[in-house]
Amino acid sequence: MSHFELFDLPEALDIDLATLKANFLSLQQQYHPDKAEDKDKALIKSSEINQAYKALSNVDSRAAYLLSLKKQDHHLDQSISDFEFLQSTLEIREQLDEATDTEQLHSLKKEVQQWIDGLVREFKIDYDDEDWAEARDTVRKLRFFQKVMNDIDKAEDQLLDDEDFSLDDDF
Secondary structure, eight states: OOHHHHTTOOSSSSOOHHHHHHHHHHHHHHTOGGGOSSHHHHHHHHHHHHHHHHHHHSHHHHHHHHHHHTTOOTTTTSOOOOHHHHHHHHHHHHHHHHOOSHHHHHHHHHHHHHHHHHHHHHHHHHHHTTOHHHHHHHHHHHHHHHHHHHHHHHHHHHHHHHHHOOTTOOO
């Protein structure tokens, strides 16, 4: 059974994330080890459900999983060799390192989301055309931008925490 089948979803890059989460919670409740007669089997099933959810919850891992279903997921850990892409990503990383307020981070987040949206469109074309080498390259790029997006979220959280804490606060 594929991860898509497990969550009763179509085998596609575009899925309803709300349905994924609802079906995940339902399955976790159904196979929770504390409620099962055979706790070992329930623990294994619960772990499988968690892994499947993790694979489908982000677009980069969902794209990689789609490639794995086609047996085309080899060498996804290779480096990206697109010089222009690498130069652009270096600039984005520098912008993230230099960001000092939430407005800058928000602007950067919008730019990264545009990159992700473009790569999603590219992956769909490559996948439909069965251009596996290009699809793998696109997954590598999606992974990079997903990491950047996660780092932006962390930076936003850190800025908010820093704003909440002031040395003038009375203890």
